[in-house]
Amino acid sequence: MWLRSTWLAVVYTDRGGVLIVADASVRLALTQPSRTPPDFIMLELLTLGDYFGTLVFAVTGGLAAAEKKLDLGGFVLLAFVTGVGGGTLRDLILNRGLVFWAEEPAYIVLCVSGAVLVFFVAHRLPRLHKALVWSDAVGLAVFAVIGSAIALESGARPLVAILMGVLTATGGGVIREMIRNEIPLMLHREIYMSAALAGSGVLVGLDSLGAPTWVAIWVGAGVAFALRGAGIVFDLHPPTYSSARRSSASAPDDG
Amino acid sequence: MWLRSTWLAVVYTDRGGVLIVADASVRLALTQPSRTPPDFIMLELLTLGDYFGTLVFAVTGGLAAAEKKLDLGGFVLLAFVTGVGGGTLRDLILNRGLVFWAEEPAYIVLCVSGAVLVFFVAHRLPRLHKALVWSDAVGLAVFAVIGSAIALESGARPLVAILMGVLTATGGGVIREMIRNEIPLMLHREIYMSAALAGSGVLVGLDSLGAPTWVAIWVGAGVAFALRGAGIVFDLHPPTYSSARRSSASAPDDG
Amino acid sequence: MWLRSTWLAVVYTDRGGVLIVADASVRLALTQPSRTPPDFIMLELLTLGDYFGTLVFAVTGGLAAAEKKLDLGGFVLLAFVTGVGGGTLRDLILNRGLVFWAEEPAYIVLCVSGAVLVFFVAHRLPRLHKALVWSDAVGLAVFAVIGSAIALESGARPLVAILMGVLTATGGGVIREMIRNEIPLMLHREIYMSAALAGSGVLVGLDSLGAPTWVAIWVGAGVAFALRGAGIVFDLHPPTYSSARRSSASAPDDG
Structure with a gap:
């Protein structure tokens, strides 16, 4: 329990998150003898992953704006929406007071940076396509577990916490x-929502079984990343309605 | 007043709503001599109508996903959005703390069930089309009055309570x-929003005239259902802008 | 500081805002010797500008509904969304309790009036096109500074307050x-978001430099209006991605 509140404090810390974590680790390590150094490394990595995921999501938002030939304002809007939109909905639904990026401006800076970056260099990014897809998978995994962990921390029920993970991601x-x-690709073409669902489900399941929080978080994130990665590597697609229908015995009508 | 809070408690009760209502009826019937058995039947029916409406809306969300050939994740998303989206916006705008489905997971279960059901059997549903349209009318009527009643209960002004009923539905x-x-059919083809508006208006009007809550609720729901039903039976469409324009005296310009 | 809370009270007052302001001016002028009459004129103008902006935005929402040949329900929905949608998002994100139009029904009345007006006379509005574009510029400027000022009043950080101004507008x-x-024109064709951004930025900047609130508000609104006006008069468009790319040295790839 105390571990969880610690990393939440870290996620929402003002700036220089890593330094504060490092400082907090030393102090907590002195006062909490049961706490072992590896935990802190895990927590720092999660914060870094969260920032990294926000930046990557912002970049994909910028690329989506480039495709529609928007202006810089459009780039910033789509970068912002992609980077922090899921977490914003989560915070509103859980009634968590101020949304997370209103308390921690680093997220705003990351989103705007991603947008500006893409606006000026997007035409050079295609060669980075592969790196982006894999970075996006990291963001997906981290956002799913962070969303679920924040929901649990807010006292949400397990089923709600799983939904909040998927929503955040x-x-x-x-x-x-x-x-x-556009109709989101993730709704009919890609192993994406199911990867988030699996990651959030594993985290909530392990947490309710009493596993240490960092174990639940990292196993959950690992499962989400592995599933999404498998989808990328083997070019897997989830069955869509038409294929489900084809494999069914009954004659096709107009659904 | 106390009647209203009772059924709200019922609507948001944890599970086995009907059993709890039955139990509560017995206890209240003993302590509240003025309360007559028919009230409880009305309240139970409303709770059942709310669950029924959620399931039916989820099914229409699933059918909408089938039309776009989405995957199971897409089915669940659209079922969820259709089933609880209106009530979620209402709860956020009224600042009611946790949204209703975060406190009562039955709604999540209903939405996911509706989605899964449609994903596997949607091609057999066309013959059920008529049943679905009428079930949807029940959902519309119940959601409109529940939305307005919850808004009144939260202390909203009459005008806001009417809007919240339309928004919920x-x-x-x-x-x-x-x-x-897609552009929602209800915005240019169907007697739908106006049915919700009439139902919410009647409820709020009767309530401000001092009518017993269950009377206001059921008369309002009846009016909404009757209007929507008339629209279905007689294939009525609300006048759209172009028809309003045609009937006007002035020469048509490009608006 | 007290000036700011005064006009906020004015903006959110129940009805007859102007009369109440006039009344409050007299009383405050007596008790606050440092306050000069011009301030109150400024505050009254801001309240009037807010109502005016809401009505104008509602009218543009109605015109947008006419283009799609919606029914009256569709007109009201789009008028409402355009008129109060930005402020609603702002209030939800800042966690300000009830959204502003739930406390002050005048906004609802303005939006419904705008929708009904356009539904019956939109075909006569084209000659008013020029007046509408300029009225919309007034709404944009007023909404941007009101959004930022409310955010500052709620204790938001400068960066967040600027974003809230852009969001409101x-x-x-x-x-x-x-x-x-449709893809919003303001995301790829018009000097619109950037005008809001400039206005909000100037208000927040002047406020943090210690300028009197009404000065910050009116200079900010003036900058936003001037920028938007220049865009209209000189038919300026912000550079979009494709033009940014063309002017870049590198050979064009598929972005």
Whole structure:
């Protein structure tokens, strides 16, 4: 329990998150003899992963804006929506007071940076496509477990916590596609929501079995990343309605 | 007043709503001599109507996903958005703390069930089309009065309570169509929003005239259902802008 | 500081805002010798500007509904979303309790009036096109500074307050276009978001330099209006991604 509140404090810390964590580790390590150094490394990595995921999501938002030939304002809007949209919905639904990026401006800076970066160099990014897809998978995994862990911390029930993980990881992308007038690929082409669902489910399951928080977090994130990675490597697609229908015995009608 | 809080407690009760209501009826019937058995039957029916409406809205969300050939994740998203989207917006705007489905997981279960059901059997549902349209009318009527009643209970002004009823009944469908990149039929083809508006208006009006809550609720729901039903039976459409324009005296310009 | 809370009270007052302001001016002028009459004129103008902006935004929402040939329900929905959508998002994100229009029904009345007005006379509005574009510029400027000032009043950080100004001024239009399945013009064609950004930025900057609130508000609003006006008069467009790319040295790839 105390471990969980510690890393939440870290995630929402003001700036120089890593330094503060390092400082906090020393102090906690002195006062909490049961706490072992490896935990802190895990927590720092999670904070870094969260920042990294926000930046990567912002970059994918910028690329989505480039495809529609938007102006810089459009780039910033889509980067912002993709980077922090899911977490914003989560915070509103859980009634957590100020949304996370209003308390920690680093997220705003990351989103704007991602947008500006892409606006000026997007035409050079195609060669980075592979790196981006894999970075996005890291963001997906980290956002899913962070979303679920924050929900548990807020006292949400397990089922709600799982939903909040999926929402944190995928909500921003869905709103971005709503603004762009596209149907999100993740709803009919890619192993994406199911990877987030699996990661969040594993975290909530392990937590309710009494596993240490960092174990639950990292196993959950690992499962989400592995599933998404398998989808990328083996080019897997989830069964869509038409294929489900084809494999069914009954004659096809107009659904 | 106490009647209203009772059924709200019922609507948000944890599970086995009906059993708890039955239990509560017995106890209240003993302590509240003025309360007559028919009230409880009305309240139980409302709770059942709310669950029924959620399931039916989830099924229409699933059918909307089938039309776009989404995967199971897409089915669940659209079922969820259609089933609880309107009530979620209402709870956020009224600042009611946790949204209703975070406190009562039965709604999540209903939405996921509706999605899974449709994913596997949607091609057999066309013959059920008529049943679905009428079930949807039940959901519309119940959601409109529940939305307005919850708003009044939260202390909202009459005008706001009416809006909240319309929002609860139609908000989910509008968000679903935003995700699907369609313009909601209810905005240009169907007697739908106006039915919700009439039902919410009647409830709020009767309530401000001092009518017993269950009377206001059921008369309001009846009016909404009757209007929507008339729209279905007689294939009525509300006048759209172009028809309003045609009937106007002035020469048509490009608006 | 007290000036700011005064006009906020004015903005959110129940009805007859102007009369109450006039009344409050007299009383405050007596008790606060440092306060000069011109301030109150400024505050009254801001309240009037807010109402005016809401009505104008509602009218543009109605015109957007006319283009898609919606029914009256659709007109009201788009008018409402355009008129109060941005401020609603701002209030939810800042966790300000009830959203502003739930406390002050005048906004609802303004939005419904705008929708009904356009539904019956939109075909006569084209000649008013020029007046509408300039009225919309007034709404944009007022909404941007009101959004930022409310955010500062709620204790938001400068960066967040700037974002909230942009969100208040542009959020409603973005949601309207999401419902209409169009990509917002302001994201790729017009000096619009940047005008809001400049106005909010100037207000927040002047406020943090210690300028009197009404000076910060009116200079900010003036900058936003001037920028938007220059965009209209000189038909300026912000550089979009494709033009940014063209002017870049590197050979064009598929972004």
